[in-house]
Amino acid sequence: xxxxxxxxxxxxxxxxxxxxxxxxxxxxxxxxxxxxxxxxxxxxxxxxxxxxxxxxxxxxxxxxxxxxxxxxxxxxxxxxxxxxxxxxxxxxxxxxxxxxxxxxxxxxxxxxxxxxxxxxxxxxxxxxxxxxxxxxxxxxxxxxxxxxxxxxxxxxxxxxxxxxxxxxxxxxxxxxxxxxxxxxxxxxxxxxxxxxxxxxxxxxxxxxxxxxxxxxxxxxxxxxxxxxxxxxxxxxxxxxxxxxxxxxxxxxxxxxxxxxxxxxxxxxxxxxxxxxxxxxxxxxxxxxxxxxxxxxxxxxxxxxxxxxxxxxxxxxxxxxxxxxxxxxxxxxxxxxxxxxxxxxxxxxxxxxxxxxxxxxxxxxxxxxxxxxxxxxxxxxxxxxxxxxxxxxxxxxxxxxxxxxxxxxxxxx
Amino acid sequence: xxxxxxxxxxxxxxxxxxxxxxxxxxxxxxxxxxxxxxxxxxxxxxxxxxxxxxxxxxxxxxxxxxxxxxxxxxxxxxxxxxxxxxxxxxxxxxxxxxxxxxxxxxxxxxxxxxxxxxxxxxxxxxxxxxxxxxxxxxxxxxxxxxxxxxxxxxxxxxxxxxxxxxxxxxxxxxxxxxxxxxxxxxxxxxxxxxxxxxxxxxxxxxxxxxxxxxxxxxxxxxxxxxxxxxxxxx
Numbered sequence: 001x002x003x004x005x006x007x008x009x010x011x012x013x014x015x016x017x018x019x020x021x022x023x024x025x026x027x028x029x030x031x032x033x034x035x036x037x038x039x040x041x042x043x044x045x046x047x048x049x050x051x052x053x054x055x056x057x058x059x060x061x062x063x064x065x066x067x068x069x070x071x072x073x074x075x076x077x078x079x080x081x082x083x084x085x086x087x088x089x090x091x092x093x094x095x096x097x098x099x100x101x102x103x104x105x106x107x108x109x110x111x112x113x114x115x116x117x118x119x120x121x122x123x124x125x126x127x128x129x130x131x132x133x134x135x136x137x138x139x140x141x142x143x144x145x146x147x148x149x150x151x152x153x154x155x156x157x158x159x160x161x162x163x164x165x166x167x168x169x170x171x172x173x174x175x176x177x178x179x180x181x182x183x184x185x186x187x188x189x190x191x192x193x194x195x196x197x198x199x200x201x202x203x204x205x206x207x208x209x210x211x212x213x214x215x216x217x218x219x220x221x222x223x224x225x226x227x228x229x230x231x232x233x234x235x236x237x238x239x240x241x242x243x244x245x246x247x248x249x250x251x252x253x254x255x256x257x258x259x260x261x262x263x264x265x266x267x268x269x270x271x272x273x274x275x276x277x278x279x280x281x282x283x284x285x286x287x288x289x290x291x292x293x294x295x296x297x298x299x300x301x302x303x304x305x306x307x308x309x310x311x312x313x314x315x316x317x318x319x320x321x322x323x324x325x326x327x328x329x330x331x332x333x334x335x336x337x338x339x340x341x342x343x344x345x346x347x348x349x350x351x352x353x354x355x356x357x358x359x360x361x362x363x364x365x366x367x368x369x370x371x372x373x374x375x376x377x378x379x380x381x382x383x384x385x386x387x388x389x390x391x392x393x394x395x396x397x398x399x400x401x402x403x404x405x406x407x408x409x410x411x412x
Numbered sequence: 413x414x415x416x417x418x419x420x421x422x423x424x425x426x427x428x429x430x431x432x433x434x435x436x437x438x439x440x441x442x443x444x445x446x447x448x449x450x451x452x453x454x455x456x457x458x459x460x461x462x463x464x465x466x467x468x469x470x471x472x473x474x475x476x477x478x479x480x481x482x483x484x485x486x487x488x489x490x491x492x493x494x495x496x497x498x499x500x501x502x503x504x505x506x507x508x509x510x511x512x513x514x515x516x517x518x519x520x521x522x523x524x525x526x527x528x529x530x531x532x533x534x535x536x537x538x539x540x541x542x543x544x545x546x547x548x549x550x551x552x553x554x555x556x557x558x559x560x561x562x563x564x565x566x567x568x569x570x571x572x573x574x575x576x577x578x579x580x581x582x583x584x585x586x587x588x589x590x591x592x593x594x595x596x597x598x599x600x601x602x603x604x605x606x607x608x609x610x611x612x613x614x615x616x617x618x619x620x621x622x623x624x625x626x627x628x629x630x631x632x633x634x635x636x637x638x639x640x641x642x643x644x645x646x
Contacts, residue, residue: 003523003524007512010511010512011511308507308510311503312520313492314466315495315500315521316492316497316521316526317524404468406468409503
């Protein structure tokens with residue numbers, strides 16, 4: 001086999017300029033695909049990180065029907081104490097779960113004693129919430145990065161609109177499940193940077209304060225947000241938790257609980273899908289470039305070496321070996337293009353990072369793009385290029401191997 | 413039994429709607445270790461006959477036995493294996509692989525066709541390089557040596573597998589007379605040394621005289637054989 005490689009490599013260098021041009025074409029393709037995949041992939045991952053780590057969590061558990069009515073924040077679809085306990089016990093037994101945070105979500109009136117507006121609020125256990133959505137503290141642009149009873153974190157746009165500052169007293173008024181209205185005074189302990197996506201402009205209070213405003217005799221929650229230790233296990237854990245909780249049925253015989261991953265809850269998932277589709281088409285373009293350029297070169301190579309093929313066939317070289325000879329040439333060219341492309345692609349991404357490209361995402365300004373070249377992307381792109389190179393070589397190689405020695409030797 | 417036995421060999425080619433008979437009922441026997449030439453003008457059927465003997469083509473009718481094998485019955489793969497084991501080829505245009513050195517060109521059939529172990533390869537290639545006088549050129553590529561040297565390399569490549577038979581189609585056509593004689597003498601010397609049968613075709617009357625047995629072809633028919641040493645007969 002090493003001799004076939006030796007002959008193939010020498011043949012490639014025999015037509016140096018042509019080989020270099022073809023390898024360059026593949027290289028350019030690999031560089032751009034790698035750069036695109038890295039930049040778009042990093043953008044996607046950063047955005048998913050922003051959404052999951054600052055608000056949503058990786059997945060959430062709700063009572064059946066809650067998400068369908070989530071815009072109304074229905075209090076009658078809260079998880080009751082028994083159901084909550086069942087979920088908490090199930091989650092506690094899962095080793096892959098980093099943290100979970102029960103939330104009471106409700107809408108209320110926000111008053112600074114002069115003006116009143118509406119607000120969406122999350123009642124949370126601060127410690128658990130900060131562990132489940134670790135970027136939430138980084139969104140606190142003013143004030144302390146904690147939340148005590150009697151304190152409230154309010155979104156920056158609301159603070160600006162209402163002219164509310166840190167440590168100002170405000171009042172939250174809300175209607176409970178039974179329709180009775182209650183109010184409670186809070187101190188603004190922090191101003192939250194707005195974030196794009198569901199819950200990005202919500203305020204936060206302590207869960208016991210929420211319980212008090214809503215006059216809940218027992219703890220009921222709207223949702224439980226979950227953070228996993230390993231994000232890549234998302235779908236596996238979603239299925240597992242769903243299976244574990246599927247035994248709890250309502251009167252209609254349907255499961256009480258619904259499990260939603262961030263993908264079900266955030267519209268950004270569609271953008272992420274679009275990025276994936278674009279990446280797919282960019283990869284298809286690379287495949288087309290490699291396929292056409294390698295096939296073109298190999299057809300030329302076979303055509304130019306017909307007499308050589310005739311000679312080696314005449315002296316007894318088996319057709320399979322002739323086929324291998326040309327396939328290995330394509331393989332080597334693919335490896336060459338992929339290798340140089342990988343090196344140049346990594347360098348390009350490194351240079352892009354030096355420029356600290358920033359962008360805005362919704363209300364979030366000046367996010368610095370940190371493009372990362374994933375080893376799996378390098379591997380997959382390289383393997384694709386190499387496999388496509390081999391496939392592109394197959395037809396010319398097969399033609400060479402099937403050549404009649406007499407006709408090949410007569411070729412002028 | 414002869415090394416090559418042809419019985420009523422016929423070969424027809426279809427060109428458009430016209431059938432051209434390149435060989436017409438040719439019969440002959442060639443004994444082992446012969447030095448045989450097929451002569452005749454262009455279109456007389458020399459190359460066709462050599463192609464048939466070399467298993468590169470199959471006869472339309474008749475029987476051709478080479479080294480005890482009816483070569484008309486071999487399929488493509490069997491033909492390649494048979495050629496690799498039994499026949500050496502010397503081409504008019506040398507057909508050395510330009511990307512390989514002189515040494516590697518001679519080694520090629522042992523490496524890619526017969527899969528001979530390294531030490532044996534080295535022994536055989538080195539011996540043949542010495543025999544054809546190309547030892548000092550072994551690291552050169554074909555484009556760095558002359559036509560005569562290329563044909564010497566081709567002779568060594570044909571002999572390296574220790575074939576029973578070497579076929580040479582117009583081996584001197586691209587060489588000047590002096591070099592042509594040198595190559596033919598080299599082939600003869602190799603025949604004497606390795607007891608290999610050499611069959612070559614030529615239309616050059618001056619070269620023909622070097623053969624020990626001469627078969628003359630005309631319009632696809634074999635005329636009487638002239639034999640100096642008596643190794644071949646019609």
